[in-house]
Amino acid sequence: QVQLVESGGGLVQAGGSLRLSCAASGGTFSIYAMGWFRQAPGKEREFVAMISRSGSGTYYADSVKGRFTISRDNAKNLVYLQMNSPKPEDSAVYYCAATIQTNLRLVTTPDNYGIWGQGTQVTVSS
Secondary structure, eight states: OEEEEEEEEEETTOEEEEEEEEEEESGGGSSSSSEEEEEEEEEEOOEEEOOOOSSSOEEOOOTTTTTEEEEEETTEEEEEEESSSSOGGHHHHHEEEEEEETTTTTTTOOGGGOOOOOOOOEEEEE
């Protein structure tokens, strides 16, 4: 089974940029659609973005659309989240996750992802 490890989190100023990476190992990465979720203190885990197995399809939460970009490199078993113009409200622990689900109505739900990384903290200062 695939294991996931996120990296790239840290402190960034509002309006800056940050790129998160998620490295997969131990399985066949390309069979999974990949998602990014985030969880702020006292809040539920929320969907940020997902990318299809081939990388040809992406889907974003309205709150990040136009600012964040998800991408993947199946040759390197990596998925990325490019965060441009982050806002203080984007501060959270960011998780990458893998799913075999392909129904777009279901990929925004954390319960439909069976494999998770440990998370990486992103803090956006104003």
